[in-house]
Amino acid sequence: MLDDAAHIAPEHHLVRYSGRGTFSPGIIARAEGSSVFTEDGRELLDFTSGQMSAILGHAHPAIVATVREQVGRLDHLYSGMLSRPVLDLARRLTGTLPEPLQKVMFLTTGAEANEAALRMAKLVTGRHEVVSFARSWHGMTQAAANATYSAGRAGYGPAAPGNFALPVPDRFRPGIVDADGNLDWRRQLDLGFELIDAQSVGSLAACLIEPVLSSGGVIELPLGYLAALRDKCHERGMLLILDEAQTGLCRTGDWYAFEHDGVVPDILTLSKTLGAGLPSRPC
Numbered sequence: 001m002l003d004d005a006a007h008i009a010p011e012h013h014l015v016r017y018s019g020r021g022t023f024s025p026g027i028i029a030r031a032e033g034s035s036v037f038t039e040d041g042r043e044l045l046d047f048t049s050g051q052m053s054a055i056l057g058h059a060h061p062a063i064v065a066t067v068r069e070q071v072g073r074l075d076h077l078y079s080g081m082l083s084r085p086v087l088d089l090a091r092r093l094t095g096t097l098p099e100p101l102q103k104v105m106f107l108t109t110g111a112e113a114n115e116a117a118l119r120m121a122k123l124v125t126g127r128h129e130v131v132s133f134a135r136s137w138h139g140m141t142q143a144a145a146n147a148t149y150s151a152g153r154a155g156y157g158p159a160a161p162g163n164f165a166l167p168v169p170d171r172f173r174p175g176i177v178d179a180d181g182n183l184d185w186r187r188q189l190d191l192g193f194e195l196i197d198a199q200s201v202g203s204l205a206a207c208l209i210e211p212v213l214s215s216g217g218v219i220e221l222p223l224g225y226l227a228a229l230r231d232k233c234h235e236r237g238m239l240l241i242l243d244e245a246q247t248g249l250c251r252t253g254d255w256y257a258f259e260h261d262g263v264v265p266d267i268l269t270l271s272k273t274l275g276a277g278l279p280s281r282p283c
């Protein structure tokens with residue numbers, strides 16, 4: 001594709017965030033509702049923007065009015081200062097959550113939320129080891145990327161010490177099966193933790209997982225798995241961190257996917273559905 005104005009391929013001066021190949025053809029001039037519009041007048045149905053976060057579509061009039069109003073009144077603050085929107089959002093968000101999830105910290109991206117959750121878990125437990133699923137996606141910054149196994153590890157040199165992968169309980173491509181050929185997730189979970197215990201230096205801090213693996217292939221955990229995983233974590237003094245960047249705020253039918261299994265995590269991270277494409281750190 002050529003950038004018509006300059007007759008230079010965009011790849012000449014732009015680095016693509018991820019993936020192989022080039023940028024999509026056409027320059028996007030604007031977006032509205034479920035569509036994006038190219039400079040040359042084509043309307044494209046948009047299934048992609050914000051990487052699965054555009055739950056309200058583009059340019060929703062109420063969002064546009066709120067952003068316009070707020071940016072003219074108060075755009076950002078020193079982190080020790082408070083504004084009314086922050087207080088209101090914290091109250092409304094904690095109102096959707098059970099005990100002990102009654103305190104929030106607002107950041108900007110999903111990776112940043114997972115970084116903060118992992119730092120908190122390390123601080124609280126005084127340990128450093130982290131377990132996550134072998135097909136996970138938690139973000140592309142340091143600790144989040146070290147807990148991510150579905151992409152992005154090759155070529156960056158040594159990963160942080162103390163990160164372990166747990167096999168994914170995938171019913172359609174089962175790793176360990178029972179006599180009927182069905183996934184034996186309990187046995188798989190036991191074996192997974194046997195391996196982790198064997199490799200651990202006795203410093204297991206947290207397990208960070210998605211309750212529905214998203215980038216790993218939209219894999220739902222079998223009923224009972226999350227409760228069994230929580231027990232494995234708590235037996236070892238580890239915290240259970242659930243990354244609901246993609247599943248939180250009613251996307252799976254309930255407010256949060258963890259409700260399906262009646263398991264409340266020690267820390268919950270939210271992102272995409274909270275900001276709906278805008279950074280979720282209010283001023």
Ligand SMILES: Cc1ncc(COP(=O)(O)O)c(C=O)c1O
Nearest residue numbers: 109110111137138139243245246
């Ligand atoms: C489950 C999950 N967690 C975290 C992230 C990282 O979010 P961000 O790209 O906002 O850093 C993603 C991104 O796709 C994700 O799918």
